[in-house]
Amino acid sequence: MDKKLHAVSPESGLNSNLDLTPQLAQFSSAFLFEPKNIVPFETALGWQKNFQKSLIAKPFSPQAVWLLEHFSCYTIGRGGDKNNLLFEENKSPVPVFRIERGGEVTHHMPGQIVGYLAFNLSLHKKDLYWYLRELEEVLIDVLDLLGIEGKRVDGLTGVWCADKKVGSIGIGCKRWITQHGFSLNVNCDLIGFEKIIPCGLDKVKLGKLSDWIPGIKVCDVKPLLRESVKRRFKLNWENI
């Protein structure tokens, strides 16, 4: 290779910031749904699908955020590897769903807050890597408020405390309208993770916030998450 090529530093060139996506909206609006009861996975999936459909039809109508808990279940992304399920899919004690998001298998159960976000990224930034990093920031901000140091691991998606993964992220997108989102382990029973290779990561250790703050409950964390999402994505909550 010709070293002369670098006589002019490419970094100082035109490409230092190629992202010209306009920040269309300072504030966009969204409905916030926080069901009191535990929600079956397929019910919430239906809500999301309907919402995504209507946002595709009317891209500038209000977006939506759900913060909820699921009954125990496993979900796998469309590209997910079934070998990460350490049991036979049809003999699973709890339901297994193959869903339209990226990533490998994960586990939901009571005591874990699941956040679903139906956003029109055209109003934010049309960049899915940016969106994944922002979702991580949402969780890291919440951990920070709780006095726990959350961090990401380079090359992976999710949020870790020390060496334990507490937050998982997986999203799907159509015409820049998102679905799915994140999950944060609060005080759940992690035993179900032993039956899978979470996120396809062989040696990953799972953690929950109650490991750091004994006695913490979902209802303590939800308000922080709600605010964190609102702040990070510059949302106004619509009146329901």
Place this chain on the structure above:
Amino acid sequence: MATHDIFMPALSSTMTEGKIVEWLKNPGDKVERGESVLVVESDKADMDVESFHDGFLASVLMPAGSSAPVGETIGLIVETADEIAAAQANAPSAPSQSVGEENKSSSTQIKEQKDTVDSSKTTVVNKEPISPSVLESSVNQPQFLNDGRVVASPRAKKLASQMGVDLATVRGSGPHGRIQAEDVQSAKGQPISVPWIAESNAPAKVVSDIPRIEKKPVDLDKPPAAGKSFGSRGETIAFNTLQQAVNRNMEESLNTPCFRVGYSILTDELDSFYKQVKPKGVTMTALLAKAVGLTLARHPQVNAAFTSEGIAYPSQINVAVAVAMEDGGLITPVLQNAEETSLSELSLQWADLVKRARNKQLEPQEYSSGTFTLSNLGMFGVDRFDAILPPGTGAILAVGASLPKVVASKDGSISIKKQMQVNLTADHRVIYGADGALFLKDLAYLIERNPYSLSS
């Protein structure tokens, strides 16, 4: 026939390639505008890719499970059912097949995979360690270490998963111990191949410079390495997507009636001008592109291209320059409006384009909008060659090395001058012999007599 390409979309401004998770339609299926045709995954994000046209999915060029660079054509949509067969015939054979066969025939050579893949799994490519398709799927696999942190460049991660190197065992040489691609290669005991780019500086280089480019010490006991290869002896390596694209273009060029016309250009003046502007960061590529651009401005016929409607005269003069990629294939980043862009601006743009080409981050219009192509092998000491015309353009100029020659002038005196041979390949439907000759004559005049005008 109206054929519409489906491209690998950019899910992010920093995404270079994506994995095809699933084709939601089969070849032959009817698709409506706005209907999802396939799903692409990158990182933990899935994106539905929609058709922009009503019609039929004629061909799937990249099977589910494989990865493709952003902007790559991965499928074809035609408007009527009658066109399906024709589009399929024109499309390259589905890579899935060749990969599958390859997989069987060379199964003994396949390195053991950490995770055994269930035989019921439909994505054949997951077993193929050399296929680019494995990369995305294995990127998410255990790089997670005891201390919970591996810092490595994306390319290093990719290489590591390709070569079966555990990043935990690799010592990083980058900033803060970041693992670079070279670290992975040296960990595997492979020679470090610095990306070789056909950067044009022909007149400045002579044959003796070659070892510098080769980067490999010549061992006198062994026969000298004849060059690089993408596979080992006895292997058959599937074409990567870029190579496939080049193959398609090269085959298509057989339908073009081409002719060649050559010229020897004296470069002593250009060299001395280059020496003056080099400290300002001006590269030889910029000089040649500008010289070609200025000459094209006076010879619009040579900037034109054949279309079924007639001769198309582009609104811009965009000089594409061929660049060889280290992992196979080549790409032609484009210097737009070369005739009216300053040398330093062209140099900057070129450095940026090459850098991003190497990272596979070019937008399609940055490598497909050329109206004239420049190909330079001068840095290897090649004295002359002829190039294949890229489809959609009228001409390509092959540039050889600038070498000292004994030159006789009209008055009979003999002197030693540096001479560079250039060879124009042109589509005779658009550009005739006289057009090509006059273009070369003017280009030679500019380079021999008036290189200083390039800085204007």
